[in-house]
Amino acid sequence: MRAVVMEAFGNVDVLKLSDLPKPEPGEYDLLVEVRASSMNPVDFKIRQGMLGEDWPLPFVLGFDVSGVVRSVGKSVKDFKEGDDIYALPSLGRNGAHAEFMLLDSRLAAKKPSSLSHAEAAALPLVTLTAWEALVSRAHIEAGQTVLIHAGAGGVGHIGVQIAKNKGCRVITTAGRDESLNFCRELGADVVIDYKKENVVERVKQETSGQGCPVIFDTVGGTVFEQCFECLAINGQLVTIVPEDCPTICQGLFMKNATLHYEFVGAAALYQANMEGQKCILEEAAKLVDAGKLKPHVSATLPLDQVPDGHRMQESGRTIGKTVITF
Structure with missing residues (x-):
């Protein structure tokens, strides 16, 4: 072969x-x-x-x-x-x-x-990643405002759709006209051009200064560091990029916030609840065939x-x- x-x-x-x-x-x-x-x-x-x-x-x-x-x-x-x-x-x-x-x-x-x-x-990979991050870890709920970084990317574009299907208000980021328009077509409520706008200030403006109860970081680096300032008290931050940033962890502590790391490969690598990912893909297939994903x-x-x-x-x-x- x-x-x-x-x-x-x-x-x-x-x-x-x-x-x-x-x-x-x-x-x-x-x-x-x-x-x-x-x-x-x-x-x-x-x-x-x-x-x-x-x-x-x-x-x-x-x-x-x-x-x-x-x-x-x-x-x-x-x-x-x-x-x-x-x-x-x-x-x-x-x-x-x-x-x-x-x-x-x-x-x-x-x-x-x-x-x-x-x-x-x-x-499969992007759906399982976004689902585990937003649904299994952050437990998003209807009416919440969710910030998803890089909404036009592989994981991001599925994450936006999952959050919208759950009844969330979605804020996302992008940096090119093509990407910005694509995020709007996905149904994102607020699309921030991170190259032209201050993301933290815009998020605070869109949340009456409270920040977002759930943030999904698909980028890492300075974007991860920026997430703390965008996060609400008692908020949840999920990242798929391993970062070591003691300053941010201290800030999360002061906001009584929770940090989740999402590694979608863990289930198969360690043979831990592999059937859970099968179930997610079955649910995703129903959404796809219903025209919702x-x-x-x-x-x-x-x-x-x-x-x-x-x-x-x-x-x-x-x-x-x-x-x-x-």
């Missing part, structure tokens, strides 16, 4: 189109014929060694999959050959930038019937152009998702 293999840690030159043997499913595995995958920042972060160098080499990246089940392990009960599925694969196993892959069945859900495989492949695919690339997909992710200018099709 064809696969894009990471042969070492480094720049995109370490990615090679190779021929690998088709894998055999283990006890709980699905052998999936991959119809589409998509790009996420975690792909280039692993490749660059930003998350450590514990991955076995050579390694296949790609942590979104939509495809067709071709065979199942002996203990698999929920799926059969021919089922269309979508999932976030484990970050610890070979991923979906290959014609076939092994997927733990406990992570998989039936693909939304209204979506193509290319569209469905844009959903929609992934945005900004570009599609063939398998041999995965290195270009890495470059696009590293640019930080992608709106929605870049999908790899087979």
Whole structure:
């Protein structure tokens, strides 16, 4: 089978189109014929060694999959050959930038019937990340004002839709006209151009000086540091970017606020409540088929152009998702 293999840690030159043997499913595995995958920042972060160098080499990246089940392990009960599925694969196993892959069945859900495989492949990682952050951790409620940074990004554009579906008032940020307009089309109530406006002042203006009870940081760095000033008393801040900032933690303490770190890969890596992610994807599929949740695919690339997909992710200018099709 064809696969894009990471042969070492480094720049995109370490990615090679190779021929690998088709894998055999283990006890709980699905052998999936991959119809589409998509790009996420975690792909280039692993490749660059930003998350450590514990991955076995050579390694296949790609942590979104939509495809067709071709065979199942002996203990698999929920799926059969021919089922269309979508999932976030484990970050610890070979991923979906290959014609076939092994997927733990406990992570998989039936693909939304209204979506193509290319569209469905844009959903799993970003949907699970946004859902776990906003619903499972922050417990957003109707009527709350929620600040979601980078609303035009992969995670952000799904987060905006989830929050709106929960009845929240959504404030988001963007820095280009195209991104600003896209956020408005998603239904964001307030879209702040962070290049032209003072985000903290605008948030305070929009919340009568109280700040937001929930903030979702998808950017990190100075944006994470800025979140404290935008947060309400007793607020909740969720970030997907690991940061070490003692000053901010002291500030959160003084506001009686809660800080959550969201790492969507933890469930599969540690085999901890993997079925929980399956359930989220099942709920997301219902929203998709009801017309209440929609992934945005900004570009599609063939398998041999995965290195270009890495470059696009590293640019930080992608709106929605870049999908790899087979």
